[in-house]
Amino acid sequence: MGNLTIGLVRLLHICLLSAVSLSARAELQFHWQDAFSAEEKSGLSAWITETQGALESLVGTLPFNVHIYFHRINGAREPVPWAHTERSATQGVHFHVDPRFPMSDFRRDWTAPHELSHLVLPYLGSKHAWFAEGFASYMQYQVMGAMGVLSAVEVAQSYQRQLQRAEENYGYPDRPFAQAARRLRAEGKYPVMYWGGAAYFLRVSQELDRSDGPRLIATLMQYLSCCRQNDESLDTLLAKLDRLSASDVFVRNLQRFQSVPGFPPFVHLF
Ligand SMILES: [Zn+2]
Incomplete structure (x- = not known):
């Protein structure tokens, strides 16, 4: 009987804690x-x-x-x-x-x-700056679209313009982008690092659009409601996003960015 009471008290405590975190x-x-x-x-x-x-x-x-x-x-x-x-x-x-x-x-x-x-993603460390900046650069035009500042056509044109300019200034045809990113940063070629990183999210987004599962934005929404933590590593984060999107696009594309030399191809994304 005593154990049952303790169990019920614990259960109630857990419920209260979840209510607090859900209402945050x-x-x-x-x-x-x-x-x-x-x-x-x-x-x-x-x-x-x-x-x-x-x-x-x-x-x-x-x-x-x-x-x-x-x-x-x-x-x-x-x-x-x-x-x-x-x-x-x-x-x-x-x-x-x-x-x-x-x-x-x-x-x-x-x-x-x-x-x-x-702020949608946790801080992932300076080593993965290309990923964080790529994400924020991808999102900025999505948000400006949602604000009505850019039309859907202008959003696509803005990505295209930025990626073209970044590709022209890449300069490491024999290095995978994720590897070159640190050098780009050291050289102060921030826009190249930002927009090469954004190509990752454009690619992930296109692959999820073509799958039966949730799209990129819906996956991010699920992530925020269930799993956003401050101390995550890039690998943990991507495994989580793959699980939420019922796909392997996040991890697979990271491996691609880490192994395929040259600026990430993007023409087919538009
Ligand atoms: Zn930034």
Whole structure:
């Protein structure tokens, strides 16, 4: 009888814990690191709220609060000259912005869709930067499509333009992309590393579109609702995504990017 009671108490405890984790929803928390006027604050927070809403309309709710830090830059040439993610116990993004640009310029800028998309996956270490940047670069145009900033045709054209330029600047025809990525980074050829990485996700997306299982975006949604953790390795993550998509496309394409020399082929993806 005593054991049964203990068992029931444990069960109740587990149920309560799951209820807590299931009800966890992402809330945006804004931190104003410099002086901003009330009007600037309202414009900037509306911009991030809209972008986050577009991301979540695709992949669902992030299972943690997202901290947004605004830093002020005066006299910049673009609305968001610099931004980076915060991947500690706190998940968030630092935006360095020039608030004197009109909000329409902020909406057309790819930085917020890119940085917020990074948070969908855990931090995987600098060794796999090409994978993380490839993911955020792939997602940025998906999010801008969801925001209505880009049409479906413009999304496809944007990928094509970026990949063509990256291929022209690759310079390692005899090295697999995943191996060359570290050199590209050291040489400061960031766009080449970013867009070669995005080719991985375009490829995975096309293969999942043609399969009977869930597509890439649906797989990411499942991943966020069941499995998003902070301390995952790339191998663990990909095994999980393969399981969720009932496929082998994630691991198989990684092996391809690690073994087939040259810039990843992409013409057939469009
Ligand atoms: Zn990035």
